[in-house]
Structures are given as structure tokens and as C-alpha cells.
Amino acid sequence: MSIRTTTRAVLGGRLRSATGLLTGYATTSAAHLGAILADTQVLRHATKPALMPLLAAHSAVAAAAAGREAPRLLTPALLLSAGGDVLLQLGNDTAFLAGMGSFAAAHVCYVTMFVGQGALTERRRALLVAAAYAAAWATMVSRLWPDLGDLRVPVAGYSLLLASTAVTSAGLGLRTGLGGALFLLSDTLIATKLAKWRELPGHQFWIMATYVLAQYLLASGALRAAAEAGDARGPEDADSAEDAGHAGRPQTV
Numbered sequence: 001m002s003i004r005t006t007t008r009a010v011l012g013g014r015l016r017s018a019t020g021l022l023t024g025y026a027t028t029s030a031a032h033l034g035a036i037l038a039d040t041q042v043l044r045h046a047t048k049p050a051l052m053p054l055l056a057a058h059s060a061v062a063a064a065a066a067g068r069e070a071p072r073l074l075t076p077a078l079l080l081s082a083g084g085d086v087l088l089q090l091g092n093d094t095a096f097l098a099g100m101g102s103f104a105a106a107h108v109c110y111v112t113m114f115v116g117q118g119a120l121t122e123r124r125r126a127l128l129v130a131a132a133y134a135a136a137w138a139t140m141v142s143r144l145w146p147d148l149g150d151l152r153v154p155v156a157g158y159s160l161l162l163a164s165t166a167v168t169s170a171g172l173g174l175r176t177g178l179g180g181a182l183f184l185l186s187d188t189l190i191a192t193k194l195a196k197w198r199e200l201p202g203h204q205f206w207i208m209a210t211y212v213l214a215q216y217l218l219a220s221g222a223l224r225a226a227a228e229a230g231d232a233r234g235p236e237d238a239d240s241a242e243d244a245g246h247a248g249r250p251q252t253v
Helices: 003-038 041-065 074-089 093-116 123-147 149-170 174-194 203-247
Strands: none
Touching (some): 041 074, 041 203, 074 093, 093 149, 093 203, 123 149, 123 174, 149 203
16 A cells, blocks of 8 residues: 555544544533533433533544644643633532633633734734624623622633633634624623623523534634745745654755
8 A cells, every 4th residue: 555545544544533533522512511401410410511522532633634733832722712611610609710720711812812823913803803703802891890799800801811812813804703703602601690680581592502513613713823824834834834844854875
């Protein structure tokens, strides 16, 4: 079997694995949302911790199937989100604050990753988007502030990081921008619940539906941006990098 045939077989296997993992993410998401509607606590608690690890695995394998590496901070962002998911299920104040901290760290990963991928390259557009989200953040915090009690400062600080993810994600295109906006919407719904505002019909369902879609859009958008950056460098740059790597290795006779 030739090297080319072997490579194709390996990449084909990775592509099938990536498709299977994405199917697993979609199926688990649907099961979790169904459990919310059916008010089945056991299934809700069983499916939620599996969501982000499945998406992280899919992202890593999908990148490998395309002959690339996933952005370095993508897996940490998704696994920190998984940690937040687990902690928020515990249902006590300490776990809630720890879960918020885990999600805050995930947003730091997202913001750093998006900036590294060129999210702020178009300065004028970035400033306009930042101004819009800043206005939305200030309005949301000012409205919620009287009803948040001891959670005022943590929610305000966390929501600022969340808005930063929304701003930087918009710099990479529609897909990631929509993901950032949906993440902001999902956590705003959580904040209104914390403030004991009147809930929407199916409130928890909409929190999780927007969340799982947001995470998929952010992850897939980051992979697409990485692929486009690799294509823009072109084969000559890749060859130069490979030559540089060979130059640094000891020669064998």
C-alpha cells in the first residue's frame, strides 16, 4: 500500500470519527433538551456533563482529519465550560460561584483565541461592535442590579467577559459572531432567573438550546478561521516551515 493510500485511509477514518462525534453531540443535546421538557432530572444530569467533551473531541478530530491542529485554546475553553456545567448542576451557592469562575476562564480562552486569530484586525468594525455590546451590557447590568443581591459583582464581572467573547467572536465572521451573541443571550436568561424575574415559557429549555448551539458555532467558527488562515499562508509557507524544521534536525548518513 502506498503512502498516499495509507494517508487517505487515515484521514478518512478521522473524518468518520469526527462525523460520529458530532452526531453524538447533536444526539446528546437533543436528549438533554428533551429531558428538560419532560422534566426528567436523571437524564438531564446524565447528559449535560457529556456535551462539551463530545464537542471538544469532535473539534480536535475534525481538525486532524483536515490535516491541521485545532486552535490551542479551543479544547481548554470547551472543557472549562464542561466543568462549569457540572458545577452548576450541584445546586448550591459555592458550586454556582465556582461554576461561574470556570465559565469565566473559558471566556478568557475564547477571547484570547479569537484575538490571536485576527478578530480585531478591522479596527473600525471592532470598535462599532464593541460599542454596541457595551451599551447592551450596561443596560442589562443596570436593569438586573437591584434584583441580584450578593451576586451583583460576580454577575457584572462575568457578563463583561461574556460580552468580550461576543465582541471578539464577531470579528471572525457571521458564524462565530452568532455563536457569541447566542452565548450572551443564554447567560442573560440565566441572569434574569437569578434576579427572579418572570420566566419565559420553557425558560430552561431556551437557556440550554441557545447554549449548545452557541458552543457549536464558536467551535466550528474557530476551526474554519484556522483553516482559512492556513490556506492563506499557502503551500510555499508550509514548505518553508518544513525546510526550517529539517534544518534544525541532526543529519543522518
